[in-house]
Amino acid sequence: MAGRFRAEAKVILIFFALLALVAVQVKLMPYFAIGDIKPDLFLLLVSYLSLRGGETKGTIMGFSLGLLEDSFSLSPLGFKAFGFSLVGFLLGYARRGLLLDSFWTRTLLLSGAGLISGLASLLVLNFFLIPRPLGQTFLRVISLESLFTALWGVLILSVFGRWRYPQVR
Numbered sequence: 001m002a003g004r005f006r007a008e009a010k011v012i013l014i015f016f017a018l019l020a021l022v023a024v025q026v027k028l029m030p031y032f033a034i035g036d037i038k039p040d041l042f043l044l045l046v047s048y049l050s051l052r053g054g055e056t057k058g059t060i061m062g063f064s065l066g067l068l069e070d071s072f073s074l075s076p077l078g079f080k081a082f083g084f085s086l087v088g089f090l091l092g093y094a095r096r097g098l099l100l101d102s103f104w105t106r107t108l109l110l111s112g113a114g115l116i117s118g119l120a121s122l123l124v125l126n127f128f129l130i131p132r133p134l135g136q137t138f139l140r141v142i143s144l145e146s147l148f149t150a151l152w153g154v155l156i157l158s159v160f161g162r163w164r165y166p167q168v169r
Helices: 002-032 041-053 055-071 079-094 103-127 134-160
Strands: none
Touching: 002 041, 002 055, 041 055, 041 079, 041 103, 041 134, 055 079, 079 103, 103 134
């Protein structure tokens, strides 16, 4: 009985945490934007969960959180899900043997996650015949957004505690 109660409480807690994440991303993050560039808290969560859980959990969480973000935006369903799944898999796989407590490692991993997600989104747009200029989009949007998200991620992690992951060998 107590185990069932804990499982239900955990589901309710996760639901409200995701609801809070959506509210902060949609309502609060535009105030911290520089131009049209704002940090992507969903990508930070996917990165954190992937580095904690490995490639399988990272892929599943990336896809799920990508669909959640797609459902609250005007983008086509699956637009972010593809990129987040890819980020989840790659970061979950790359966590093996990395020293994740380093500031520079965190910044590079989060920047790389943003670049991968942005390039995957650009590929999805081109696949659906919504072409964007590659060079201009990469330089003005993807690279700046990934760097901004990485800096916010490092700031959030330093404020709310240490970035701890089980070391996988």
